[in-house]
Amino acid sequence: MSERAPTLVIDRASVAYGDVPVLEELDGVVHEGEAVALIGPNGAGKSTLIKALLGLVPVVRGRIEVLGTTPAQARRDVAYVPQADTLDPDFPVSVEQVVMMGRYRRIGWLRRPSAADRAEVAGALERVGLAARARDRFGTLSGGQRQRVLLARAIAAGPRMLLLDEPFNGVDAVSQHALLEAIGSLKEQGASVVVSTHDLAIAHLACDEVCLLNRHQFGFGPTGDVLTPERLRATYGGHALELRGDRVIVTQT
Numbered sequence: 001m002s003e004r005a006p007t008l009v010i011d012r013a014s015v016a017y018g019d020v021p022v023l024e025e026l027d028g029v030v031h032e033g034e035a036v037a038l039i040g041p042n043g044a045g046k047s048t049l050i051k052a053l054l055g056l057v058p059v060v061r062g063r064i065e066v067l068g069t070t071p072a073q074a075r076r077d078v079a080y081v082p083q084a085d086t087l088d089p090d091f092p093v094s095v096e097q098v099v100m101m102g103r104y105r106r107i108g109w110l111r112r113p114s115a116a117d118r119a120e121v122a123g124a125l126e127r128v129g130l131a132a133r134a135r136d137r138f139g140t141l142s143g144g145q146r147q148r149v150l151l152a153r154a155i156a157a158g159p160r161m162l163l164l165d166e167p168f169n170g171v172d173a174v175s176q177h178a179l180l181e182a183i184g185s186l187k188e189q190g191a192s193v194v195v196s197t198h199d200l201a202i203a204h205l206a207c208d209e210v211c212l213l214n215r216h217q218f219g220f221g222p223t224g225d226v227l228t229p230e231r232l233r234a235t236y237g238g239h240a241l242e243l244r245g246d247r248v249i250v251t252q253t
């Protein structure tokens with residue numbers, strides 16, 4: 001058993017938008033320095049769980065504890081990287097300005113960034129392989145590179161927990177490698193990572209645990225134990241499924 005402190009405790013938790021329950025009876029624990037992959041079909045509730053971990057969608061039954069407190073209270077120590085296609089590429093700022101935004105919760109909005117803040121920003125861009133693009137306009141980068149900039153913004157915040165919503169969708173191999181490296185180094189520093197993905201390779205390469213979701217939980221535990229073809233078929237609701245390499249392909253719905 002892990003001797004590290006639990007950072008995420010989910011205890012018979014149900015999550016709902018108003019009266020509409022989306023996730024029911026979830027259970028699981030993640031510790032410091034561990035990553036968990038959320039895997040399930042479209043509409044399974046992966047983004048909803050991430051929003052619940054941010055305290056943006058209410059837990060209506062049971063309990064979710066983040067960093068020893070409520071999700072809303074933990075938010076200052078939690079960084080979130082949204083899905084790439086929710087970003088506005090016309091955002092008129094430089095790459096380093098985007099990353100500096102990650103520091104503002106620590107700096108305060110009225111103080112100027114210090115040399116130490118600038119060093120954190122440079123280090124975060126280094127970690128995602130984009131140091132050379134610091135002065136470029138955010139909108140001139142590719143989709144995968146913009147995703148990496150947002151990851152750098154999250155790293156610069158110095159989070160104790162990082163939430164990533166499908167960060168690998170449509171990114172090239174270089175960006176994927178940079179994302180995996182960055183997740184690895186955050187884990188080494190003791191942060192926990194929660195990543196929703198359709199890519200089983202990511203779960204195998206970067207995650208200690210897997211949570212299989214489709215409105216209910218179909219497994220939560222060590223990747224090697226949970227990520228079985230039988231459990232995946234159950235999670236994907238009996239749809240015809242193919243496991244091509246490490247990707248789940250729903251061939252018939």
Ligand SMILES: Nc1ncnc2c1ncn2[C@@H]1O[C@H](COP(=O)(O)OP(=O)(O)OP(=O)(O)O)[C@@H](O)[C@H]1O
Nearest residue numbers: 017020022040041042043044045046047048049196
């Ligand atoms: N703001 C909302 N109000 C009510 N229902 C919502 C809201 N947002 C999402 N839902 C519903 O919650 C369910 C789960 O959606 P969610 O986006 O969490 O799934 P997902 O697993 O992230 O899917 P995908 O892989 O397509 O991103 C869906 O049925 C969706 O319609």
